[in-house]
Amino acid sequence: MPDTKAILPAIATVAASAMLLRSIANDFIPDEFRNYFFSSLHNISRRFSSHLTIVIDEFQGLSLNEVFEAAEAYLGTLATPSLQRIKVSKVNKEKLGVALDRGEEICDVYEDHVQVMWKFVCTKVESSWATNPGDLNASLRSETRSYELTFHKKHKEKVLNSYLPYILDRSKAIKVERKVVKLCTIDQYECYGTQEVNLNHPMTFELLAMDMEIKKVLLDDLNNFKNGKEFYRRIGKAWKRGYLLYGPPGTGKSSLIAAIANHLNYDIYELELADVGSNSDLKRRLLAMPDQSMLVIEDIDCTINLQNRETENEAPSTGKNQVTLSGLLNLIDGLWSCCTDERIIIFTTNHKEKLDPALVRPGRMDMHINMSYCTLSAFKQLTFNYHGLSHHQLFEQIEGLIGEVKVTAAEVAGELMKSRDAQTSLQGLINFLLEKKNQQEIVRLKLTTSVQKKSIHKEEEEESKG
Ligand SMILES: Nc1ncnc2c1ncn2[C@@H]1O[C@H](COP(=O)(O)OP(=O)(O)OP(=O)(O)O)[C@@H](O)[C@H]1O
Ligand SMILES: [Mg+2]
Secondary structure, eight states, X not given: OOOHHHHHXXXXXXXXXXXXXXXXXXXXXXXXXXXXXXXXXXXXXXXXXOEEEEEEESEETTEEOHHHHHHHHHXXXXXXXXXXXXXXXXXXXXXXXXXXXXXXXXXXXXXXTEEEEEEEEEEEOOOSTTTSTTOHHHHHOSEEEEEEEEEEGGGXXXXXXXXXXXXXXXXXXXXXXXXXXXXXXXXXXXXXXXXXXXXXXXXXXXXXXXXXXXXXXXXXXXXXXXXXXXXXXXXXXXXXXXXXXXXXXXXXXXXXXXXXXXXXXXXXXXXXXXXXXXXXXXXXXXXXXOSSEEEEEOOGGGSTTOSOGGGGGGHHHHOSOOOOHHHHHHIIIIIHHHHXXXXXXXXXXXXXXXXXXXXXXXXXXXXXXXXXXXXXXXXXXXXXXXXXXXXXXXXXXXXXXXXXXXXXXXXXXXXXXXXXXXXXXXXXXXXXXXXXXXXXXXXXXHHHHHHHHHHHHHHHHHHHHO
């Protein structure tokens, strides 16, 4: 065995003189000898090098290499003054993403002693099918991109078994931070790419006006669900949770859905049951949904054939919509329970009383949330949102009226938006509530009169019979 320690300095000296030698060689040595000389030199230096380089290509065949993506995200978070050029792009509404530019090198130290060097390498390729037969990606691209990770050979195990997995984990967390919640429509052909838009709904639990108690219970429930992987596994239940939101129009059901999506960082998959042709079509669409997502079916009471299971058998004959309630429930309870994780299902309705008992029976949807008319605490939340106010002289009068009048959060919000001046908009709200109170009083009187009339009529009839 050669004494590597003794040879290494010599190799280093030779390598350092390589540039000089090459220029001399270019002038005086014939091509064949020159190539042989330099390739031998290169082989010697490789053989005795103490370093190992891992190459991480962007693509593996047609698919993106996860390790490349992870490295890209991770390296962007390392702030190193040695960098000369970086690339910056917008990753979401608030954040910019940073990445190495071609040829840039960056140092990293893992667990205080493992030193590694990263290099971003881009190589121009002839972009034609002829030069890259069999590699569609390469044939379509004008360059191949890879990261080179160089470190001392003695750290090989550490890098492969610990450092790279650490980077994969870190990149997952970075992805979550950067994730933009999306609103997707589940279409027949499972082509989500063309059907998704960023959910720019700014609604959050802090801004949502709803009963404080219910809000707290719901938030705790969502947090327990999110952190419940082990729990669900232990009790042998599928990791999914269903919520039924019910209440009059404008009470914040859709706003609550946006707040839940923003809180959990899950994409919303809206399903229009009226567009689904059959139970098997439904199955295909539901199976195409990724984990960590929310299935939302709004106004479930209005969806044809779902109102009453007894009419299911008649449904196909109408030829309109052949999705049945039992089909939907079977899929969610059966199929979803064995091959999916972290799913939220939300149904909304304005008329809970119209729903099929199968849908509202205990245990079917885990929580029933009543989004009712605006309460005092909801009003306070709205005035804080719209005017930054916690107190105002007009509050007392409004609080009294809110207790008497059935008004939705949407109506209150509408009044509060009419003026930037708090006094003006609160006075406008009072007028609105007084007007509404009068109308509701008239309706109530009319109802009472008609009930009274009916009972008088009934009494008269009974008298005449008697
Ligand atoms: N609870 C609330 N908190 C804050 N804003 C609300 C609330 N409810 C309603 N709003 C305001 O009213 C608008 C309409 O509310 P939203 O669409 O959430 O009601 P909805 O209950 O889904 O009604 P529908 O039954 O007609 O679908 C919202 O965009 C929001 O501006
Ligand atoms: Mg709605």
